[in-house]
Amino acid sequence: MKELVTFQVGSYANFIGSHFWNFQDELLGLLEDPQAHLVFKNQNLDMDVLYRTGETQQGMPTYTPRMISVDFQGSLGSMSSSGTLYNHNPSSSSRVATWTGNVSTQASEPHKKNLFLQRLYDEGQETNGSEILDTDVVKSLEDGVQFWTDFSKVHYHPQSLFELNGSWMDPQEFNNYGIGRNTLSEGLQGDEINERLRFFIEECDHVQGIQFMVDDSGGFSGVAASLLENIEDEYTNVPVLLYSVRSPNSYNNLTSRKLSITRNLHDAVSFSALSSLCKLIVPVGLPSLSESRVSQYLNVENEKPYQSSAVYASAIHSITIPFRMKKVGPTGESSNESGGMNLYECIQMLAGQGRQNTVAVLDAAMPPPSMAGGRFQQPLLGNLQPLTPETAHDVDDSQAIESMIVHGALGAGEHEASVSEVSEAVETEYESTSSRPRFSHLSLSRCPLPIPLPFPSIFNNLVGRRGDLLLTTPTESGSSSRRGSLDVHSIPMAARLRSTTAVLPFLENRLGYIRKFGIERGSIGASVLTSWGFGREEVEEIGENLSKMVLTLDPHQGYSSDDSE
Numbered sequence: 001m002k003e004l005v006t007f008q009v010g011s012y013a014n015f016i017g018s019h020f021w022n023f024q025d026e027l028l029g030l031l032e033d034p035q036a037h038l039v040f041k042n043q044n045l046d047m048d049v050l051y052r053t054g055e056t057q058q059g060m061p062t063y064t065p066r067m068i069s070v071d072f073q074g075s076l077g078s079m080s081s082s083g084t085l086y087n088h089n090p091s092s093s094s095r096v097a098t099w100t101g102n103v104s105t106q107a108s109e110p111h112k113k114n115l116f117l118q119r120l121y122d123e124g125q126e127t128n129g130s131e132i133l134d135t136d137v138v139k140s141l142e143d144g145v146q147f148w149t150d151f152s153k154v155h156y157h158p159q160s161l162f163e164l165n166g167s168w169m170d171p172q173e174f175n176n177y178g179i180g181r182n183t184l185s186e187g188l189q190g191d192e193i194n195e196r197l198r199f200f201i202e203e204c205d206h207v208q209g210i211q212f213m214v215d216d217s218g219g220f221s222g223v224a225a226s227l228l229e230n231i232e233d234e235y236t237n238v239p240v241l242l243y244s245v246r247s248p249n250s251y252n253n254l255t256s257r258k259l260s261i262t263r264n265l266h267d268a269v270s271f272s273a274l275s276s277l278c279k280l281i282v283p284v285g286l287p288s289l290s291e292s293r294v295s296q297y298l299n300v301e302n303e304k305p306y307q308s309s310a311v312y313a314s315a316i317h318s319i320t321i322p323f324r325m326k327k328v329g330p331t332g333e334s335s336n337e338s339g340g341m342n343l344y345e346c347i348q349m350l351a352g353q354g355r356q357n358t359v360a361v362l363d364a365a366m367p368p369p370s371m372a373g374g375r376f377q378q379p380l381l382g383n384l385q386p387l388t389p390e391t392a393h394d395v396d397d398s399q400a401i402e403s404m405i406v407h408g409a410l411g412a413g414e415h416e417a418s419v420s421e422v423s424e425a426v427e428t429e430y431e432s433t434s435s436r437p438r439f440s441h442l443s444l445s446r447c448p449l450p451i452p453l454p455f456p457s458i459f460n461n462l463v464g465r466r467g468d469l470l471l472t473t474p475t476e477s478g479s480s481s482r483r484g485s486l487d488v489h490s491i492p493m494a495a496r497l498r499s500t501t502a503v504l505p506f507l508e509n510r511l512g513y514i515r516k517f518g519i520e521r522g523s524i525g526a527s528v529l530t531s532w533g534f535g536r537e538e539v540e541e542i543g544e545n546l547s548k549m550v551l552t553l554d555p556h557q558g559y560s561s562d563d564s565e
Contacts, residue, residue, distance in 0.1 A: 002206050002207070003048070003050075003066060003204040003207050003208065004049050004050055004066065005066050005067070005207060006068070006211050007211070007214075007224075008068070008070070009069075009213070010216075010218075010220030010221075011305075012245055012247040012305060013245055014069050014071050016316065017148070017313070018148040018149070018151060018152045018313075019309055019310045019313030022151070022152065022455070023317045024047065025154045027040065027043060028047060028063075037490075039336075039416055043336075043445070043447040044326045044337055044445075045445075046325070046326050049208075049323060049324035050065060050066060051064060052065075052200070052203065062157070064085070064156055064157040065160065066200050067200075068159070068160055068193065068200070069156075069161050070164065070193060071164070072164055075147060077111045077150055078111040078114075079149040079152070081158075082161070083155060083156040083157060084156065085155045114140050114141070114145075116140060116150070116151060117149075117150065119132045120153055135486065137454075141454055141456065145304070150306075152454075159196045159200070160196075162193055174218050174219035175218040176263075176266040177266050177270045177273065178266075178528075178529075179219040179222065179532075180219030181222035181226075181532060184227070185226070194227070194230050194234070201235065208323065208344060209238060209239040209241060209344060209347075211241050211243070211316075212228070212241065212278065213316075214242065214243070216246065216274060218250075221270035221273070224274060225273045228240065228274070232277055239347050240277070240279055240280075241279065241280050241282070241343055241347060242280065243281075243284050243362075244282070245284045245285050245312060247285060248287060248288060248302035248303070248308055249302070250285070261525050261528070262528055265525045267509075267510055267513060268546065269529070269534070271546075272510070272514075272542045275359065279358065280347045282361075282497065283359070283506060284312050284316075287389060289302055289308045290302050292385065293385040294311070294366065294385035295311075297366065297459065297460055297463050298311065298366065299482045307456045307458050311458070312387060315362055315493075318449070319362070319495050322340050322346070322405060322443040323343050323346070325339075325340030335419060335446075337445040338423070338442075338443065339441065339442050339443030341441070341443070346403055350401055350498075353439075354399055354499070355499070356552065357499045357503075359506075359507065360503075361386055361388040361498040361503050362388050362495065363497075364495045365384045365494040366493060367463065368380055368406065370417075371409060371410065371417045371425055372412050374428075379429060380426065381429050384494060384495075390506040390509055391502045391506060392501070392502045395500060395501055396434070397435065397502065398437075399438050399501075400435075400437035400438060400499060400500040401440070401498070401500075402441070402496055402500075403496065404441070404443070405442075405444070405494070406444055406445075407445035407447055407492065407493055408446065408447060408492035409444075410468050414466050416446050419444045419445075423442060423444060426442055437498075437500075448466070448491055448492050449467075449490060449491050449493045450490050451489055451491065456484060457482040457483060457485075458482060459483040461481055463488055465487065466488075467488065503553070504554060507549050507550050511547055511549075514543050515543060518539045518542070518543070526539075
């Protein structure tokens, strides 16, 4: 078995992670549910890749995510940082008396559990004399999610949840790489997180890699860089797949030119640092998910992280499926899935050959079209839309490399399409496209994405119970209304990682920021970079790093950090 360790650093990364683990928990539950659909019984996914077995001090067996979450102190809401299984309640006062004067203790009121959590942890109990209904739970979540734990239905290990002590500043001010850069160097917090990582890695038989999600819109990118530096030093041969994620809220218009320049410099510095500390980086997070082409069957409110993070979590869940497909028989193929690979093989495919570009675009179709007559009713490739910001559309890149996963595809009459049917239909589409990639890998599974109860109501009225696309038009169905877990039980998904020149605008923008505001003589951002601890040579190295990334994809560009001298 080849295990994965998951890191979630920063608020939005933890929102995405909460949905991600809810999907895994739902799949585990459906596997044991005698009334569950057969596709969930035959999912053939090795959940030990993501989970670890253990037991409490009382000897109760546990099965918990092999995951480390890092966030602000107080970000766990009603959940304890020791999780929910181990009942670890540290004493609030020390036994060692060093002060004989008066002592006053200030403690904030614990956050109350919402209806979802009340029912989850008090299953079968009545609240105020009445049973909590599914409809009450859904309404409570839609109106009242404040923390990522508010909709988490997963039990976590005590080593998993880490709150940054001393994050006394306003989270709104923890908004740039410079602030986060030295956070872990002050005190022993960095050492403690690294020890937690060691705990999870050392109990692995053969770790295949680390999937790392970081909210890189502010100071947590600097925190992540410190953690990644340790991984690079301590676990040289363990590949890191990094998702740098942002919520639509992080794109709010800035009120002054100085704030705007600071944000641009942060974007350049953060991306340069993070990309140099992983094998493959995937920027994720559109400025307006609700207005994007990926949302043609969705109804997302940008201002609610609970909603937008569910979309990104769905795509990341899909990308991980090939990493945990069980090998069946001598060929490793079965009638339920094909195209399994580990994380290292995925990274090597996308970044280790050809141009060796280490930046990938994430695309998704949520849900993809159904099949009829051996073909998709609408072009699948046309329905895959980018979740990576600042990408070029309709790019003709003959050197592109792609890794695609399609799972839970439906045929006529809501019947599951077979693996061979989907494979042939995808190949037919590739043959008819004018811009076929240099290399494409296809993974397939008959197991769809389950929609658990705490999933937000973000589907429009064209999405049916099993993710089938209904024939009624938006005007006939009143598509402005939302459908959620009570109406949609599962959906097919398609997701794709692409090494492509479509990411050039993203890279060129960040190169432009550091050149204009950081490297040019007299540039207005020089003092900002100095306050973050960057000297002239370090700033030029950032420019060189970004320049190389651009030149990897477009050798005809003449970029160099020296051009502006």
